[in-house]
Amino acid sequence: MDDEKRNELKKIIMDTKTLPTLPGVVNKLNTLSENDKSSVQEMAKIVSSDQALSARILRLANSPSYGFYRVSTISNAMILLGVNVVKSLALSSSIFEIMEKNSVGLWEHSLGVGVAANLIARKLGLPECEEISTAALLHDIGKVIISLKCSDAEREIHRVIREKRVYSWEAEREILATDHAEVGNWLAKSWFLPDKLSEPIAYHHDVTLSENHRIKTSVVHMADVIIKASGFGNSGDYFVPQIQKEAWNALKLDDQLMVEIVEELEDKLVEVKNFSLELQGSDATTG
Amino acid sequence: MQKIPLMLTKEGMVLARDVFRNDSATGIPICGKGTVLTESLITRLDHMDVQSVYVSGHPVWADGDRSLEDMLQDLDRRFEKVRHDSLTTKLYDIYVKYLKRSMGDDGGRREAE
Ligand SMILES: [Fe+2]
Ligand SMILES: [Fe+2]
Numbered sequence: 001m002d003d004e005k006r007n008e009l010k011k012i013i014m015d016t017k018t019l020p021t022l023p024g025v026v027n028k029l030n031t032l033s034e035n036d037k038s039s040v041q042e043m044a045k046i047v048s049s050d051q052a053l054s055a056r057i058l059r060l061a062n063s064p065s066y067g068f069y070r071v072s073t074i075s076n077a078m079i080l081l082g083v084n085v086v087k088s089l090a091l092s093s094s095i096f097e098i099m100e101k102n103s104v105g106l107w108e109h110s111l112g113v114g115v116a117a118n119l120i121a122r123k124l125g126l127p128e129c130e131e132i133s134t135a136a137l138l139h140d141i142g143k144v145i146i147s148l149k150c151s152d153a154e155r156e157i158h159r160v161i162r163e164k165r166v167y168s169w170e171a172e173r174e175i176l177a178t179d180h181a182e183v184g185n186w187l188a189k190s191w192f193l194p195d196k197l198s199e200p201i202a203y204h205h206d207v208t209l210s211e212n213h214r215i216k217t218s219v220v221h222m223a224d225v226i227i228k229a230s231g232f233g234n235s236g237d238y239f240v241p242q243i244q245k246e247a248w249n250a251l252k253l254d255d256q257l258m259v260e261i262v263e264e265l266e267d268k269l270v271e272v273k274n275f276s277l278e279l280q281g282s283d284a285t286t287g
Numbered sequence: 288m289q290k291i292p293l294m295l296t297k298e299g300m301v302l303a304r305d306v307f308r309n310d311s312a313t314g315i316p317i318c319g320k321g322t323v324l325t326e327s328l329i330t331r332l333d334h335m336d337v338q339s340v341y342v343s344g345h346p347v348w349a350d351g352d353r354s355l356e357d358m359l360q361d362l363d364r365r366f367e368k369v370r371h372d373s374l375t376t377k378l379y380d381i382y383v384k385y386l387k388r389s390m391g392d393d394g395g396r397r398e399a400e
Binding site: 167225226228229230231238239240241242243245248255258259262263266267270271273274277278281 | 290291292293294338339361362364365366367368369372374375377378379381382385389
């Protein structure tokens, strides 16, 4: 019964015709292979040809989650952030747009986790910080899909969270027989995102399930826990998840590092708030 | 002292640290510590892409007027499911200390009134 429900839901959710309209150029991006030099330039050209999309990508590239001062052109973004990141920003830009407008709390939660993940990754000297930030920005994308595709169920989920005082994924499993992490993974797969992005999305609640990218997944897990501890944004429930021992160990964290991370993060969150306020301000004036 | 987004600054607030171009904290400050903010100065800082400034006291209360006790109570509520876990409790303790320090340094909200 639950399996049936889940498969049914997967069909509904993954029906691309009813997914938020992806810009036409995004389909073209998926046909280009990522490691080919000529396609990097090709890709920059394709993305730049869509002005609205370029603007949205650059806005995200300039968000505090990446920690660059100014990324002014798409080819610049490709160089600084990497092809993978720009491609995922292109793919998810319409979903971010929905989040910015309709669920400011989740948007701020996602931006906050992006910033926290970037901070942790840099502090630990990890490679591919930009990928980690991107995975963190996208980690709860399944929630947006659930809210778009199953708004009735979403209301039920919120009722269950309130009444039973459970985590959002517990309520989701009760109502939908799946959760936002799995839904996010379906989406990531249908977009052909590399598994260094899809694993943190899929397993940010349980890093032990991550096989190839345990470190990146652990960073996103920790960033999510810390942002919920700080109370920044609103991810649907306010309960801080338990820190997984496996994540803590995988990153070789210790008390002193945690103190520094919290300190630096809280300082940065002011900028994140500013960034989010500015976006809402600009949306309000442009209609 | 409180770090606040430029968008939330108001006339009359006093800079608690020098302000630098691009929030970079290097180079020549564009506005000195102790300066009283005016509308035109805020506009100028905005044009120079300043994102945030440090001001004296604790003039901005993010979620209405919140005292340290309120914030600690919220923190307790957020951690209510994980207090049995020793790793997660480490994070709780760090936040308690952080809040006490950041709210306490200017005497909390009494000074803002
Ligand atoms: Fe989540
Ligand atoms: Fe989250």
